Amino acid sequence: MSLMPTYAPADVVFAEGHGTVLYDTEGRSYLDFLSGIAVTSLGHSNPAVAAALSSQAARLWHVSNLFENELAGRLASELDELIGGGRPLGGGVFLANSGAEANECALKLARKAGGRGRHHVLSAYGSFHGRTLATLHATGQPHKHEAFQPLPEGFAHVAFGDLEALAAAADATKVAAVLLEPIQGEGGVIPAPPGYLEGVRALCDERGILLIVDEIQTGLGRTGDWFAFQAAGVLPDIVTVAKSLGNGMPIGACWARADVASLFEPGDHGSTFGGQPLACSAALATLGELRRLDAPSLARKAGSVLSEGLAGIDAISEVRGRGLLLGAVLDSGRAGGRSAAEVATAALRAGLVLNAPSADVLRLAPPLTVSVEEVDQAVSILSEVLA
Numbered sequence: 001m002s003l004m005p006t007y008a009p010a011d012v013v014f015a016e017g018h019g020t021v022l023y024d025t026e027g028r029s030y031l032d033f034l035s036g037i038a039v040t041s042l043g044h045s046n047p048a049v050a051a052a053l054s055s056q057a058a059r060l061w062h063v064s065n066l067f068e069n070e071l072a073g074r075l076a077s078e079l080d081e082l083i084g085g086g087r088p089l090g091g092g093v094f095l096a097n098s099g100a101e102a103n104e105c106a107l108k109l110a111r112k113a114g115g116r117g118r119h120h121v122l123s124a125y126g127s128f129h130g131r132t133l134a135t136l137h138a139t140g141q142p143h144k145h146e147a148f149q150p151l152p153e154g155f156a157h158v159a160f161g162d163l164e165a166l167a168a169a170a171d172a173t174k175v176a177a178v179l180l181e182p183i184q185g186e187g188g189v190i191p192a193p194p195g196y197l198e199g200v201r202a203l204c205d206e207r208g209i210l211l212i213v214d215e216i217q218t219g220l221g222r223t224g225d226w227f228a229f230q231a232a233g234v235l236p237d238i239v240t241v242a243k244s245l246g247n248g249m250p251i252g253a254c255w256a257r258a259d260v261a262s263l264f265e266p267g268d269h270g271s272t273f274g275g276q277p278l279a280c281s282a283a284l285a286t287l288g289e290l291r292r293l294d295a296p297s298l299a300r301k302a303g304s305v306l307s308e309g310l311a312g313i314d315a316i317s318e319v320r321g322r323g324l325l326l327g328a329v330l331d332s333g334r335a336g337g338r339s340a341a342e343v344a345t346a347a348l349r350a351g352l353v354l355n356a357p358s359a360d361v362l363r364l365a366p367p368l369t370v371s372v373e374e375v376d377q378a379v380s381i382l383s384e385v386l387a
Ligand SMILES: *Cc1c(COP(=O)(O)O)cnc(C)c1O
Pocket: 097, 098, 099, 100, 101, 103, 128, 129, 130, 131, 181, 185, 186, 214, 215, 216, 217, 242, 243
């Protein structure tokens, strides 16, 4: 053993990727309809991001956050404007290296806002917010908690989409924040029911509770809007972003509205690597390309072709999600009694990369730049695998 056994071994090793296509060490090609879990939204080895990275790599990589770097400030302003739907909001951004770290920042801000005693955070069953001890406790999957108890206290969970359950649990004398994904990605691609986010926003306003929306998987165009909360017409107090932000370069961000962001004082939070020039150069190039291509419209167009194609496969009983974050629910009878994980393995052998976030759900999250031909090809591979 050299790597710790935190992931089940897979039987392919990828060596190269361009756009939607991956090549393994034997030279076989695959259509990548997972994008490294909704990360490579511009496809593999995107030329614009690669050029920005290599030019930055020849100039300056890292100076620590004891010194300002101009790229971090620009990235923060761009995120602020995207979160505002094109209008700068004047919020603050903390740059981190991953999704879990972006959420850690959000949780620490919530504790600063609420104060000791009023430090509780409510999140939803079925959610996923990361693997650090605090974000693990925020993750609403109790079986994942067992081995690691005691976890940091102050977390509780309610049924996703159930506004009454949230209202009953949201005791404003104890609860600082509500933390939600607009579409539960790891939970099996489960969208919040219509009206839910609007209801949560109103409840949080009424009780003075912060609304943190985890857009780590859904953000930056994937669901057909820049951010999934925008489809509900609400604005969270805190938004976290990561996965696709660097198109594969590790970087995460926590945005907060100005009065919340300014609760942090020097020394409250930090990161050695967060926001370093190399990662920021990748993120700025990624945002530039996503904007140039109008990422949300790409996701909407390719997403409707993909979801129609999937819905036409006999063994798929339901297609859910939005844009290019789709879950295909298997009809166990018509799928020959196979689990989604077994189907994903068979698809991989047939040259299509996807995964199974839950027992009967396949997740499809191709690059937003996927072509209609590639979508058709993927649907026909999956349909053969499921025949
Ligand atoms: C992936 C993910 C995270 C964790 O991100 P890491 O970069 O793996 O730490 C948190 N929240 C959501 C919704 C995610 O999809």
